Each structure stands twice: as structure tokens, then as C-alpha cells.
Amino acid sequence: MVNSSDMRFFQANFGRARLQHYLDECQGDIGRVMHLYQWNTELSAAFWESLGHLEVALRNAIDQQMSARHLGKGRPGHWIYDDARELGRGRGKGTAKHAYPYADIDTAIKRVRKNKMPTDPGQIISEISFGFWHQMVSKGQMALWPDLAGAFPYMNGRSQRTVADKVESLRALRNRIGHHHRIWSIDVATKYAQLVALAGYISPQLASWIDDRSRVRALLARRP
Numbered sequence: 001m002v003n004s005s006d007m008r009f010f011q012a013n014f015g016r017a018r019l020q021h022y023l024d025e026c027q028g029d030i031g032r033v034m035h036l037y038q039w040n041t042e043l044s045a046a047f048w049e050s051l052g053h054l055e056v057a058l059r060n061a062i063d064q065q066m067s068a069r070h071l072g073k074g075r076p077g078h079w080i081y082d083d084a085r086e087l088g089r090g091r092g093k094g095t096a097k098h099a100y101p102y103a104d105i106d107t108a109i110k111r112v113r114k115n116k117m118p119t120d121p122g123q124i125i126s127e128i129s130f131g132f133w134h135q136m137v138s139k140g141q142m143a144l145w146p147d148l149a150g151a152f153p154y155m156n157g158r159s160q161r162t163v164a165d166k167v168e169s170l171r172a173l174r175n176r177i178g179h180h181h182r183i184w185s186i187d188v189a190t191k192y193a194q195l196v197a198l199a200g201y202i203s204p205q206l207a208s209w210i211d212d213r214s215r216v217r218a219l220l221a222r223r224p
Helices: 004-014 016-025 030-072 102-114 121-127 130-136 140-151 159-176 189-202 203-213 216-221
Strands: none
Touching: 004 016, 004 030, 004 216, 016 030, 030 121, 030 130, 030 140, 030 159, 030 189, 030 203, 030 216, 102 121, 130 140, 140 159, 159 189, 189 203, 189 216, 203 216
16 A cells, blocks of 8 residues: 655655656556556666667677778778778867767777777777767768668668668667656657667567567556
């Protein structure tokens, strides 16, 4: 049985302002508030798992295409170091040393060095934020798209926007989850459909693998 002391506990530990959104949604029903709060936490965790699988696959697909492009141009080393100065290395304005998206690579390299790990391509790529991969398929990097489109061989057509819009939407979701925001207030069913669709552009088998293991659909079906 839910009582006022339970609500005081929630407010003391999770914040009155944060819980007000739940109270408004549940018409002040404390029992429903607690169930919705717990469900939001479970759904966020489930999405995080599926997003993690997608992010790794996305960065691997882009890395493969960029590596093939790098090799095709007869360039030495690895594309991640941006020796050709295509991604913003050394092009920062003001006090910034680099422009984006290379600034994210620079941050990753510094993090790798701080952790006393070798600055090899695989280690650097593993430290790069999801935002970098969004930038790589964004309108700002259209010069790369003819090559990067090959990372999504199962999409209909070759429109950059088809991929970029979904990556942008899922990045926003990832950020909400990362900051522990509520996600019940957004269209999470559409977000999950975007996630599966984007995985399917890379590989239908990947989409099925993620979907088969995801808890998202089951949780969506039992929203409080």
C-alpha cells in the first residue's frame, strides 16, 4: 500500500520538480507515479541496451567505409587521424585547435592517453561519442556521403537524410536517457521503430538480432 511517506521518500531523493511531471501525468495518484517512474527506468535501460548494439554496429560500418575510401585514395595510415585535413583537424577558429567533427576525435585521443592506453585506431574509435557518428552522416559532411552510403546497403535509395534524420532522433533519445530524463513523454514507439529501421539499413540480420534480444517492445506493451 502506497502512503505519503513513500512520496516524501521519492521527493527527497529524486526531486520534487522532477516528480511533478509524473504527478501531473498521473493526476496526483501516488501509486501510479511510482509505477510510471519505475517503468520509465526499465524502459530507459532497455533502450540503452539496444542503442548500444546499434552504436557499435554503426561506428563499425562507417569505419569500414572510411577505411576503404582512405585506401582507395592511396593514403597512408588510418582515416581517423585525419592527416588529409578533411574532418576539421587544425581548422578550429579562435582558441579552438580543431573544428568538428575532428574535435571529437581529438577529445577521444586525449582520453585514451589519459587512460595510458595505446592511441591505435581501434582504441580511439571506441572512445568517440555517438555525436561524432551523427556528424559523419550529417549534411555538413556531404562530401563523404557518396562513400558512406555504402555503410547502409539495405536502405531504399541513397538519401543522406534518410540515415541522418534517424541518427539525429536516436542521438536525442540517447542524450535524454544519459541524463536520466523521462522518456514516457515522447513517442518512444516511433523511436524504437527508427532504431530497428536504421539497424536494418546496415543489415537485416542485425535488425533482427537486436529486436529479438530487446526488452523494449514488451515494456511498451505494459505501460502503466
